[in-house]
Amino acid sequence: MSPCQDSTILETRYVTRQVSKNGHILKTVDNVSFVFKRGGVYNIVGPSGAGKSSLLRLLNRLDEPIEGEVLFYDKPLVLYPPTHLRKKVAMLFQTPYLFPGTVRDNLAYCCELRSEEIARSNLIRVGLKSDFIDMDAESLSVGEKQRVAMARSLMLEPEVLLLDEPTSALDPASSKKIEELILSLSADLCLTVIIVTHNPEQALNLGGETLLLVKGQLIEAGETSKLMTEPETELGRKYINKELT
Amino acid sequence: MIQTGYFQVLMAALLAGLAFVLARWKTIPVEKEIGFGTVRSFVQLIAVGYALEFIFGSDSLWLVVLAVAVMLLVGAYTAGQRAEHFKNGFSIALVAMTTGSLVTLGLMLALKIISIEARYIIPLTGMIISNTMNATAIAFNRIGSDLKSNRLAVETGLSLGKSWKEASRNYYREAVKAGMISILNFMKTAGIVALPGAMTGMILAGTSPLTAVLIQLIVAYMLLCSVTIGAIIAAEMSIRRFFNSAEQFIG
Numbered sequence: 001m002s003p004c005q006d007s008t009i010l011e012t013r014y015v016t017r018q019v020s021k022n023g024h025i026l027k028t029v030d031n032v033s034f035v036f037k038r039g040g041v042y043n044i045v046g047p048s049g050a051g052k053s054s055l056l057r058l059l060n061r062l063d064e065p066i067e068g069e070v071l072f073y074d075k076p077l078v079l080y081p082p083t084h085l086r087k088k089v090a091m092l093f094q095t096p097y098l099f100p101g102t103v104r105d106n107l108a109y110c111c112e113l114r115s116e117e118i119a120r121s122n123l124i125r126v127g128l129k130s131d132f133i134d135m136d137a138e139s140l141s142v143g144e145k146q147r148v149a150m151a152r153s154l155m156l157e158p159e160v161l162l163l164d165e166p167t168s169a170l171d172p173a174s175s176k177k178i179e180e181l182i183l184s185l186s187a188d189l190c191l192t193v194i195i196v197t198h199n200p201e202q203a204l205n206l207g208g209e210t211l212l213l214v215k216g217q218l219i220e221a222g223e224t225s226k227l228m229t230e231p232e233t234e235l236g237r238k239y240i241n242k243e244l245t
Numbered sequence: 246m247i248q249t250g251y252f253q254v255l256m257a258a259l260l261a262g263l264a265f266v267l268a269r270w271k272t273i274p275v276e277k278e279i280g281f282g283t284v285r286s287f288v289q290l291i292a293v294g295y296a297l298e299f300i301f302g303s304d305s306l307w308l309v310v311l312a313v314a315v316m317l318l319v320g321a322y323t324a325g326q327r328a329e330h331f332k333n334g335f336s337i338a339l340v341a342m343t344t345g346s347l348v349t350l351g352l353m354l355a356l357k358i359i360s361i362e363a364r365y366i367i368p369l370t371g372m373i374i375s376n377t378m379n380a381t382a383i384a385f386n387r388i389g390s391d392l393k394s395n396r397l398a399v400e401t402g403l404s405l406g407k408s409w410k411e412a413s414r415n416y417y418r419e420a421v422k423a424g425m426i427s428i429l430n431f432m433k434t435a436g437i438v439a440l441p442g443a444m445t446g447m448i449l450a451g452t453s454p455l456t457a458v459l460i461q462l463i464v465a466y467m468l469l470c471s472v473t474i475g476a477i478i479a480a481e482m483s484i485r486r487f488f489n490s491a492e493q494f495i496g
Contacts (some may be wrong), residue, residue, distance in 0.1 A: 061491060062400060082492040087406035097401040110405040149401075156406060 330389025
């Protein structure tokens with residue numbers, strides 16, 4: 001456990017999110033309550049359509065729950081200006097999107113370039129050379145784009161980083177590097193990392209705690225090493241045996 | 246000046262007949278449209294001609310206002326149909342087109358470019374409304390398709406703490422530009438690629454080319470003003486429909 005992991009930073013209380021699909025109302029997140037501690041690493045796992053990304057989007061208020069509430073430092077998200085909240089609870093998507101221009105332009109996007117030095121040090125932190133800063137964003141590989149997107153989020157100096165399957169488009173070697181990066185960010189910056197992954201092995205590599213969602217419901221949560229090897233529920237056992245589709 | 250009467254129009258209809266024959270010969274499936282369009286344009290324009298004769302002769306300001314209101318409503322309805330990705334297209338188009346048209350017309354009256362006479366107001370307002378309607382419809386279409394296809398870019402901006410306005414600014418600008426592109430192209434090429442229709446009409450009706458050019462310039466600047474106002478209002482009001490007060494993309 002990280003030394004900074006002592007206080008609650010985010011909490012979901014009985015949150016439910018529903019969407020209308022083909023004329024039907026579908027609960028994508030169903031009555032989920034969970035407490036995220038500062039500096040922790042949390043994996044959200046589950047079969048396709050379990051509501052993993054939907055839950056993540058509620059945490060920085062990209063979407064609104066229809067019931068329940070999400071709290072950041074014990075205060076409901078609705079009490080924070082969304083633009084302020086999203087700088088503290090940053091999010092990276094499955095497919096990294098870089099704005100047209102150079103890497104420097106992207107690093108300056110969120111908050112004007114406070115200093116060239118900070119931008120370069122964030123590039124180094126995510127495992128890129130500092131002279132990447134002058135490169136055209138379009139010319140980068142997907143893995144490099146994901147790292148630049150991560151460096152761009154770090155420019156916000158967030159307290160929570162939400163990652164929606166950030167390695168799904170990467171090869172195993174690049175995925176491994178991103179996993180190491182996530183762990184170092186959590187340890188060095190006391191950053192709370194909440195990551196959606198469809199890969200149980202990745203959850204085991206990242207450790208921390210894991211939440212298993214099935215059909216929008218939180219089935220089981222706990223220490224990753226335990227949940228991924230000795231789940232307490234029948235659905236948990238089915239998940240690790242890959243019987244849930 | 247050329248002689249103009251129903252005989253000349255009937256002769257001109259032979260040109261439409263030639264188009265019909267060509268389309269039929271080459272089996273291009275537009276014969277119905279050509280036939281219907283030829284008859285419809287004749288009926289509509291003759292009806293409008295009689296209506297304008299009546300309005301110009303009556304000297305009633307209320308009839309002018311009524312004619313402008315009808316043009317605005319029909320134009321807004323037409324532009325509103327292009328709002329496929331959001332609701333209230335009609336009301337947004339009505340606000341954008343009314344503002345663009347009335348501000349432009351008001352300025353032209355205030356600057357003494359035209360006087361309050363039906364023969365000036367009705368044809369000029371018709372041109373203004375028609376062009377602003379096109380600009381509004383194009384802006385609507387562009388906003389909807391750009392935001393839908395760039396959801397990731399918009400949400401990336403929002404996730405980096407940008408407001409909806411900042412996150413969608415480029416799409417707003419592109420929509421306004423798209424709405425204006427027709428009048429901008431027209432101004433670039435006017436007189437070089439082709440003589441504008443209104444100017445050609447005036448020259449055919451016997452006006453001196455220089456006078457026709459001066460009037461055409463007034464028309465071009467007038468349309469630029471109304472189209473710009475209309476496209477800006479249409480884009481601003483429609484883009485707002487894709488976001489809520491919590492800076493969430495709801496499109």
